Amino acid sequence: METPASVRPRGGRRAAVALVAFAAALPLVGTATPSAAAPPALAAYNAYAADPGDSKKFAQLNRQIEKLDKEYGGDLAKLKDVQYAAEKSLKKAKDLQQDLIEARDLVAQLAATQYMMNGEDPTVTFVTDANPSDLLSNATLVSHLSQNKAAKVAQIQKLVNDQLQARKQAQAKMTELKKEIKDLLSRKAKINALVKQYKPESPSIGMGGITPRMLKVKNTIDLETGPFPVIGCTRPGDPQDHGSGRACDFMVTTGGAMATGSAQAQGDQAAEYAISHASALGIKYVIWRQRIYDMRSPGWRMMENRGGTTANHYDHVHISVF
Structure with missing residues (x-):
């Protein structure tokens, strides 16, 4: 007959595996495709977070700016200001990507520690089906981590949100940059006449x-x-x-x-x-x-x-x- 003590490690392992599964499923900017093992809720999230080639698009826009700068009298400061904003937003998204990688690794470590030190609590297994935004703000998960680590888990919630916001901002700035380039191209005849003057x-x-x-x-x-x-x-x-x-x-x-x-x-x-x-x-x-x-x-x-x-x-x- 199994005693409660003999049951605890197997339950703890299920909790740890659940947490590790979540950690591995956390989306990262730059991921080409969602993980095949990711739950449906995460698949849609990963699809948005997948890298749409922002850096490549930005490089193409930079080449257009360089060409226009030579043709339109030099130093297109107004256009370059938008270029600066887009570059800053892209850098922020990349920095957050690295932060999220490190935070994801921490969750895996915490999960392993949980397995080694605590017993079974089946409520932890809900993580494999939860949306990151709902999951990380849920007090149930935090209760399964030591008090001094709870802030780290909450930090991942903020990183997920910040990363999405940075990506949206970067894409918005590049859209604005395209608009500025299009506007200058539409004024080509007038600007060339002005430069020639x-x-x-x-x-x-x-x-x-x-x-x-x-x-x-x-x-x-x-x-x-x-x-x-x-x-x-x-x-x-x-x-x-x-x-x-x-x-x-x-x-x-x-x-x-x-x-x-x-x-x-x-x-x-x-x-x-x-x-x-x-x-x-x-x-x-x-x-x-x-x-x-x-x-x-x-x-x-x-x-x-x-x-x-x-x-x-x-x-x-x-x-x-x-």
Whole structure:
């Protein structure tokens, strides 16, 4: 006759196997196809989480951007801002993928520990049929893990949700990127005419390295809306317009302080003057207060958060010329 003690290990094994089965079934970004062994509820989940080739699609879009950048007067900052957002979202999804792999391995370890230390509780076997979102928030599972490990299990729930959200955001950003490229292509004739209107100029020596056109814009903006605490132009090694002498930053504050009051008003005035006189001065685009106004695709548009006052242009007006 079997005693209760002799029954416990076999039940514990069933609980452990159930947990390991769940851990193995957890979907990961980059999985080509759902596991054949995955329960139906997980199969649909895996099908969504399967990698649709985002990195490859993004690489194709990058090649289009590079080509347009050469044809449309250089430094398509508005388009590149969306490119930056898509790249950041894809990286986040990949980072979460690695986190989820590590978390999944932890669940397997916890399951093995459960088998070694605890007895049978048949309620644990429900995990093989449960949806991850329902499963990981269920207190029954947590009760089968030691108190100091419960937070790790809850973390997996958050990783699953975060990973799905990151994937959706990355796909949305790439859709936005495609839209921006399509918009620029639809304006090809107008943009080519605009680019042709302003013959490219060479960087200079003796004028701080800026082009004659940028020098004229710098002097005009300074005369009409200055003086400014400082104006910064050339930045050797910069792959965009600062490096080629076709951009200047008109600082309205110093020390990275957020522009408010009269400083913000001065920035507003400089940006508005540059936009209203863009055609006469050969201005390509203006960035001010985390917004960009590109003459090749007119209208103010918000930009991605770059993480700081200066990076987000809250202390200076950036002006680029053709």
